[in-house]
Amino acid sequence: MITARAAATFDPVGRSVATARAFVRDTLQGWGYTDVVDDAVVLTSELVTNAVVHAGTAADVLCLRTEDGVRIEVSDHYPEREIPLQSSGLDFGSPDREGGRGLLLCAALASRWGVEYTPAHKHVWFQLDLPERPVGIRSAGPVLPTALLPVADERVRVAVVQIDGTGAIASWNDDAVFLFGHTADQVTGKQLTDFAAWPHTPGTSTGIADALRLSRWEGSYGVRGADGRVIPVYASHLRVRDTQGAPSTVCLLVRDYERAVLQTPVRAPVDSSNESRSVDPFEVFIGSPAPDDLDGLLQRTVERARDMLDADAAFLLLATDDETELEVRATTGLPSARQRFARVPVEAGTNRYSSARMPAVHEDLAAVPGSVPLLSGTGMRSVVTVPLKVEGRLTGSLGVAAEAAGRYTNEEALRLQFAADRIALAVESARLGELERLRRGSLSFLVEASDLLAGTLDRDQTLALMAQMTVPTLATWCAVYTIADQFSEPYLSYVLHEDEERIDGLKELLVSIAPPDPVPAPGARIWPAPARAGHEAALRVSTRTLGRDAPLSMGTAARTTLATAAAVGGETVVLPLVARNRVIGMLTLGKPSEEHFRQEILELAEDLSRRAALALDNARLYSERVAISQSLQRSLLPPELPEVPNVEIEVIYRAAGEGNEVGGDFYDIFPIRDGAYGFAIGDVCGTGPEAAAVTGLARHALRLLAREGFSGPAVLERLNAAIMDEGERSRFLTLLYGELWPQEDGSALLKVVCAGHPLPLRLRQDGSVEAAADPQPLLGVMDDLELYEQELTLEPGDVLLCVTDGVTERREGSRMLGDDGLAEVLSVCTGLTAGAVAGRILRAVERFAAEPASDDMAILAMRVPEPQNF
Numbered sequence: 001m002i003t004a005r006a007a008a009t010f011d012p013v014g015r016s017v018a019t020a021r022a023f024v025r026d027t028l029q030g031w032g033y034t035d036v037v038d039d040a041v042v043l044t045s046e047l048v049t050n051a052v053v054h055a056g057t058a059a060d061v062l063c064l065r066t067e068d069g070v071r072i073e074v075s076d077h078y079p080e081r082e083i084p085l086q087s088s089g090l091d092f093g094s095p096d097r098e099g100g101r102g103l104l105l106c107a108a109l110a111s112r113w114g115v116e117y118t119p120a121h122k123h124v125w126f127q128l129d130l131p132e133r134p135v136g137i138r139s140a141g142p143v144l145p146t147a148l149l150p151v152a153d154e155r156v157r158v159a160v161v162q163i164d165g166t167g168a169i170a171s172w173n174d175d176a177v178f179l180f181g182h183t184a185d186q187v188t189g190k191q192l193t194d195f196a197a198w199p200h201t202p203g204t205s206t207g208i209a210d211a212l213r214l215s216r217w218e219g220s221y222g223v224r225g226a227d228g229r230v231i232p233v234y235a236s237h238l239r240v241r242d243t244q245g246a247p248s249t250v251c252l253l254v255r256d257y258e259r260a261v262l263q264t265p266v267r268a269p270v271d272s273s274n275e276s277r278s279v280d281p282f283e284v285f286i287g288s289p290a291p292d293d294l295d296g297l298l299q300r301t302v303e304r305a306r307d308m309l310d311a312d313a314a315f316l317l318l319a320t321d322d323e324t325e326l327e328v329r330a331t332t333g334l335p336s337a338r339q340r341f342a343r344v345p346v347e348a349g350t351n352r353y354s355s356a357r358m359p360a361v362h363e364d365l366a367a368v369p370g371s372v373p374l375l376s377g378t379g380m381r382s383v384v385t386v387p388l389k390v391e392g393r394l395t396g397s398l399g400v401a402a403e404a405a406g407r408y409t410n411e412e413a414l415r416l417q418f419a420a421d422r423i424a425l426a427v428e429s430a431r432l433g434e435l436e437r438l439r440r441g442s443l444s445f446l447v448e449a450s451d452l453l454a455g456t457l458d459r460d461q462t463l464a465l466m467a468q469m470t471v472p473t474l475a476t477w478c479a480v481y482t483i484a485d486q487f488s489e490p491y492l493s494y495v496l497h498e499d500e501e502r503i504d505g506l507k508e509l510l511v512s513i514a515p516p517d518p519v520p521a522p523g524a525r526i527w528p529a530p531a532r533a534g535h536e537a538a539l540r541v542s543t544r545t546l547g548r549d550a551p552l553s554m555g556t557a558a559r560t561t562l563a564t565a566a567a568v569g570g571e572t573v574v575l576p577l578v579a580r581n582r583v584i585g586m587l588t589l590g591k592p593s594e595e596h597f598r599q600e601i602l603e604l605a606e607d608l609s610r611r612a613a614l615a616l617d618n619a620r621l622y623s624e625r626v627a628i629s630q631s632l633q634r635s636l637l638p639p640e641l642p643e644v645p646n647v648e649i650e651v652i653y654r655a656a657g658e659g660n661e662v663g664g665d666f667y668d669i670f671p672i673r674d675g676a677y678g679f680a681i682g683d684v685c686g687t688g689p690e691a692a693a694v695t696g697l698a699r700h701a702l703r704l705l706a707r708e709g710f711s712g713p714a715v716l717e718r719l720n721a722a723i724m725d726e727g728e729r730s731r732f733l734t735l736l737y738g739e740l741w742p743q744e745d746g747s748a749l750l751k752v753v754c755a756g757h758p759l760p761l762r763l764r765q766d767g768s769v770e771a772a773a774d775p776q777p778l779l780g781v782m783d784d785l786e787l788y789e790q791e792l793t794l795e796p797g798d799v800l801l802c803v804t805d806g807v808t809e810r811r812e813g814s815r816m817l818g819d820d821g822l823a824e825v826l827s828v829c830t831g832l833t834a835g836a837v838a839g840r841i842l843r844a845v846e847r848f849a850a851e852p853a854s855d856d857m858a859i860l861a862m863r864v865p866e867p868q869n870f
Contacts, residue, residue, distance in 0.1 A: 001067060006023075006027045012056050012057050024044045042105060043105055060074070060075040069111065069127055157178055158175055161251040172184040197230045214237070218234075220256055238250045298329050301423055303332050306333060309412050309415070313401045315334060361408050363406045372401075380402065386420045395424060458619060463482075463494040464494065478590070491515075492515065510530065520583045530572045568590055571590070573588070577616060578613055650838040651858070664694075665682070672739065676741055679738050680736065698719060717787060720779040736757040736758075736802055749792075753773070754774065755776050759819070762800055764795075797865075799837055803858065
């Protein structure tokens with residue numbers, strides 16, 4: 001049954017693909033169908049591309065919501081298509097081809113899909129079913145007898161404390177007042193660290209600030225009450241954000257002995273005389289976690305494993321796809337923020353995890369240093385580790401550790417192995433589900449990234465897009481180095497951090513160290529220099545601070561240095577930007593506080609770097625082409641206009657397009673001899689280098705021939721011969737050429753030749769407008785031309801207007817400005833200066849149509865001013 005629908009139509013232009021993706025994403029998120037958004041966006045992108053790009057028609061997108069999923073239909077209007085025969089089978093083509101992948105993706109991602117034809121439309125539809133998930137249930141435990149439920153007070157007090165992004169207390173409920181004695185007014189606005197008694201594990205630096213930054217956290221610590229006593233509590237933290245995007249943390253606190261309120265309760269031991277088999281406490285602790293909540297499942301697992309063996313710490317590592325490395329995914333009692341996603345090889349050797357495939361008990365790690373790399377420097381002495389296996393494959397490793405030596409025996413290893421065997425399949429299922437979601441999300445991310453990168457040819461905007469797409473999606477901070485040519489050193493071009501206040505300090509740090517080597521080898525490589533430089537800078541600041549005789553005080557510069565050191569304290573990787581077999585830069589990604597990158601994130605970053613490199617190189621080539629074109633265009637126009645006695649002259653030139661082509665329009669005004677000036681305005685057929693060659697030839701030939709004393713017709717006839725001599729490279733040229741003589745009586749004598757060009761218009765003082773010349777053949781068509789010149793006199797107050805056809809052929813649909821429209825605009829310009837006349841003509845042309853001009857425009861206005869009466 002359809003419960004909601006949304007529809008939109010997209011024009012057959014390239015930007016419609018991105019607009020369609022945004023429409024589908026916003027629609028499904030508004031319906032709450034976030035689980036299928038990524039797949040729907042990818043499929044819609046391909047199908048709309050087929051319609052608006054390959055078929056060249058508008059695309060209709062219809063989203064239908066049902067109780068168990070969503071159906072999306074994409075229709076095009078292309079009437080000429082081959083309808084596949086049932087007996088022939090569908091040929092989807094190669095997946096490597098540029099187009100036609102939409103149906104392949106439908107077959108791979110959609111629950112159901114199909115193609116429907118009508119005489120005027122083709123409908124491609126696909127159905128995406130929602131994953132089955134009980135509403136309101138994230139995890140559930142076994143049903144326990146009443147006698148086995150934990151004992152609690154008559155009323156359980158749950159303190160709800162909200163911490164804002166700065167670590168300050170934002171809200172404090174009544175139960176918090178009852179438990180700790182502080183009123184809301186006394187604590188609001190103060191740091192949680194002022195009241196929390198945080199446990200410290202020897203050899204670690206884990207603090208409450210680290211816990212508040214995690215998306216979810218559970219554990220025990222103390223809260224100082226109003227009487228000064230520390231009240232042990234069990235806490236569950238959840239990171240959230242408000243509608244404006246500001247992050248905060250909600251903390252649920254109960255008395256430590258009442259932790260069962262926030263956890264699945266522990267089953268009490270069963271009498272050994274009971275014939276029924278006792279259920280291992282680990283199974284009861286875990287309960288039935290949601291299959292897609294991998295992080296919650298892993299965190300719950302390590303906490304229960306720690307409690308089960310009365311340990312000080314526990315950890316869980318998952319195997320990578322090739323099972324050659326283990327990746328830290330959950331810890332408790334250890335610096336989890338520092339170790340998360342750290343990787344260690346499985347095989348034996350230096351700094352390798354040699355006990356991953358079999359249960360192992362280490363009575364004293366001090367005797368065998370490096371046997372469990374994760375615990376190096378943490379103060380842990382004894383540890384027991386067991387493998388997680390599914391169908392004989394190593395999928396992970398679970399371990400618990402204690403600060404005392406000799407705490408564990410084979411009996412504890414057997415208990416832990418039994419628990420690991422019970423949870424291994426659930427962990428592997430959740431891991432595969434997470435991996436599938438990551439891959440589908442990555443596909444959607446790359447579709448959006450490719451569209452954004454392809455939508456700009458501006459180098460600076462491309463650099464900004466590269467950084468904004470990686471932060472914070474892939475990394476905490478990003479730096480882009482560019483290399484101008486093979487002889488240049490890498491240059492730091494762009495720096496971005498998810499916290500804008502850290503950007504300046506990060507930039508200063510990166511400038512102070514040597515850039516990474518431009519190695520063309522594909523893949524990410526670790527770059528330790530930023531972390532090392534940040535650590536050294538922080539050490540120097542700390543040494544200076546501790547060496548002062550005055551009480552400890554830290555200035556702004558010192559705080560910035562320490563914050564920058566923390567920002568680059570994690571793993572930093574460098575990916576080469578390779579385009580057209582040349583390293584054009586490096587993309588540097590970093591994590592804070594010794595965090596590590598996931599392998600899946602690095603693979604996604606590598607894919608993004610290839611696309612970004614090509615976009616950046618395209619922007620470079622485009623910028624060079626624009627610079628060359630603009631330089632050439634400037635060389636084809638006069639550097640400045642000469643001062644003509646008693647005549648006002650104004651020229652306006654507007655090149656069409658994005659500046660990547662040399663225009664064919666040109667103008668020139670130059671002195672011929674004493675008291676005589678030449679002027680010209682022309683238009684070469686086409687644009688680009690060929691048109692530029694004719695433009696340069698025409699402009700310089702006009703000056704040379706005119707100064708040799710040739711008349712107007714002779715000048716144009718010789719120019720026509722020169723153009724014809726160019727052979728196949730020649731282009732048609734329309735040209736208005738004239739000579740101007742200012743007269744002593746205040747008027748101006750003109751002789752003009754109009755060779756195929758729009759006729760010049762003369763505006764008299766009474767507002768009448770008339771053509772000032774007759775049309776004659778254009779240049780570059782016939783070898784023999786018989787041209788003639790016409791004389792006219794501009795009286796004081798008269799205006800002569802000369803334009804190129806970009807003005808008269810300005811269009812809005814089927815309407816065109818034309819000669820009559822131009823004359824009408826000019827007729828209301830009496831009494832205006834030459835500059836005002838040219839400006840009014842330009843505004844009239846721009847307002848005539850909403851779309852930008854598609855042709856170059858040149859406007860030349862000459863006016864004989866009226867005598868001034870004093």
